[in-house]
Amino acid sequence: DVKVTQSSRYLVKRTGEKVFLECVQDMDHENMFWYRQDPGLGLRLIYFSYDVKMKEKGDIPEGYSVSREKKERFSLILESASTNQTSMYLCASSLRSLGTGVFNPQHFGDGTRLSIL
Amino acid sequence: QKEVEQNSGPLSVPEGAIASLNCTYSDRGSQSFFWYRQYSGKSPELIMFIYSNGDKEDGRFTAQLNKASQYVSLLIRDSQPSDSATYLCAVSNQAGTALIFGKGTTLSVSS
Numbered sequence: 375d376v377k378v379t380q381s382s383r384y385l386v387k388r389t390g391e392k393v394f395l396e397c398v399q400d401m402d403h404e405n406m407f408w409y410r411q412d413p414g415l416g417l418r419l420i421y422f423s424y425d426v427k428m429k430e431k432g433d434i435p436e437g438y439s440v441s442r443e444k445k446e447r448f449s450l451i452l453e454s455a456s457t458n459q460t461s462m463y464l465c466a467s468s469l470r471s472l473g474t475g476v477f478n479p480q481h482f483g484d485g486t487r488l489s490i491l
Numbered sequence: 492q493k494e495v496e497q498n499s500g501p502l503s504v505p506e507g508a509i510a511s512l513n514c515t516y517s518d519r520g521s522q523s524f525f526w527y528r529q530y531s532g533k534s535p536e537l538i539m540f541i542y543s544n545g546d547k548e549d550g551r552f553t554a555q556l557n558k559a560s561q562y563v564s565l566l567i568r569d570s571q572p573s574d575s576a577t578y579l580c581a582v583s584n585q586a587g588t589a590l591i592f593g594k595g596t597t598l599s600v601s602s
Contacts, residue, residue: 407589415594419590430588474522477523480537480590
């Protein structure tokens with residue numbers, strides 16, 4: 375089974391802090407993703423990565439950055455946390471896309487519920 | 492902005508009935524379609540994926556895809572109270588680089 379592990383289930387931080395959310399997958403997947411999920415807004419893509427040291431902006435990258443130094447690890451960074459970044463953060467991974475627009479199934483970690491006070 | 496639309500529900504069905512969940516999408520170039528189940532407070536869990544027009548069955552679940560009409564559906568046969576959850580439809584963008592998620596349909600199965 376695919377295992378995607380997020381470092382924390384619950385996290386409380388203060389406004390202005392730099393926050394690191396870590397995600398590790400054990401299936402040698404090329405693709406990794408960070409989403410946030412908010413009531414009424416659904417899942418929104420923040421950043422994704424196709425390979426080590428590669429990153430692409432998703433729909434809502436403002437206020438976030440990412441790092442992928444190793445294939446199995448994808449980190450999300452909140453440069454200066456704000457209260458509007460309180461949310462559920464979900465990491466996912468998948469095998470490389472099959473080409474011609476065909477997308478492999480994506481598997482999620484358990485999520486990190488982040489509160490910014 | 493490419494969109495995936497789902498009826499938010501709640502969809503209520505009695506135990507043992509068939510639950511039918513529907514999803515429409517706007518990007519005609521989408522090639523890959525997924526259904527995820529999400530229990531309250533948990534992360535999404537992959538249930539089904541389908542790439543070709545027609546039906547795909549896995550146990551009590553059947554995914555149906557009609558690319559001409561741009562809709563994908565999920566049928567759950569012999570619904571159980573444990574099927575009560577939010578079901579997310581996800582569709583790949585035309586480039587196949589990312590998924591676009593619907594906001595989900597809440598299913599309630601009563602015993």
